[in-house]
Amino acid sequence: AQRIVIKIGTSSLIYPNGNINLAGIDQLAFVLTDLKNRGKEVVLVSSGAIGVGMNKLHLNERPATIPAQQAVAAVGQAELMNIYNQRFLTYSQQTAQVLLTRDIVEFPESRKNVVNTLEQLLEMGIIPIINENDTVAIDELDHQTKFGDNDQLSAIVTQLVQGDLLVMLSDIDGFYSGNPAKNKNAILFHAIHEITPEIWDFAGDKGSKYGTGGMISKLNAAQRILATESAMVLANGQQPQVIFDILAGKQIGTLFC
Ligand code: ADP
Secondary structure, three states: OOEEEEEEOHHHHEOOOOOEOHHHHHHHHHHHHHHHHOOOEEEEEEOOHHHHHHHHOOOOOOOOOHHHHHHHHHHHHHHHHHHHHHHHHOOOOOEEEEEEOHHHHOOHHHHHHHHHHHHHHHHOOOEEEEEEOOOOOOOOOOOOOOOOOHHHHHHHHHHHOOOOEEEEEEOOOOOEOOOOOOOOOOOEOOEEOOOOHHHHHHOOOOOOOOOOOHHHHHHHHHHHHHOOOOEEEEEEOOOOOHHHHHHOOOOOOEEEO
C-alpha cells in the first residue's frame, strides 16, 4: 500500500481571527478517510495545540513564557484531539493520538517502540494523529529553535514509517523565490531537486503569527526527505481536497524529490 504522511500547519487549522477552521478540519477528515478506504496508509501530523488552546481559553495573545505556552498547548492538544475524533467519527474512521519527542531519533529503543506502535495502528486501519509532546519538549513552541518543530517531526515520521510521500499543508501555494507577502514578483517553484544556497536565501523570512516554522523549517524537512527515497509536496492546505489532486499526479504546489 502507498503510505502517505500529511502534515497540517497551524495556519491551516486556525483562522487569523483565532477561530478554529472546523470546515477545513472536517474536509481533512473526509479526504484522509477516503484515502484510507481506497487502500492507502495514512498518517497525520498536526500542529495547532497552542492555537486551539488559545481559542478555548479565550486568549488573544500568545502566552509570553514557555511554561504558559506549554500549559495552553496541554489544554489545546486535548481539545484538538476531541475535534479530530468527532470529525473522523462522522466518517466512521478511528484515530489515535501519538505524542512524540524528537529524541526518538537518538534512542533506538524508543524509535523501535514508535515504529511498532505506528505499524500496528496502520495495520488496524486507524489513522495516527501525531504531535510533538509539548510538555516534554519545547521545540515546536520555541521560535528561536530552527531545527525543531512539526515540519521536522513530519519528515522524521516519514522516514520512520518509510512513507512514500509527505504532503506538507501550509497557508501558501508552495515555495516561492521570496516571501509572496512582501515580494509581489516572487515566483512559485514547481519542483526542487536540490536545496542550493540560493534556495535557502529565498526562505529567509519567518512565518505567520500563529505558525512557528516558516520556510526555513520546511526546507529542513525537505532536505531530510531528499536524502531518502520519499518525496515531499508543499501545498496550500486551505482546501484539503488538494491532496486528491496531488496523488493524481497533478502539478500542485512544490514537489521536492
Ligand atoms: P505553517 O503554519 O503552515 O507551518 P508558516 O507560517 O510557518 O506555515 O510558513 C508559511 C509562511 O512562510 C507563508 O505564509 C509565507 O508568508 C512565509 N514565507 C517566507 N518565505 C517564503 C517563500 N520563499 N515561499 C513561500 N512562503 C514564504
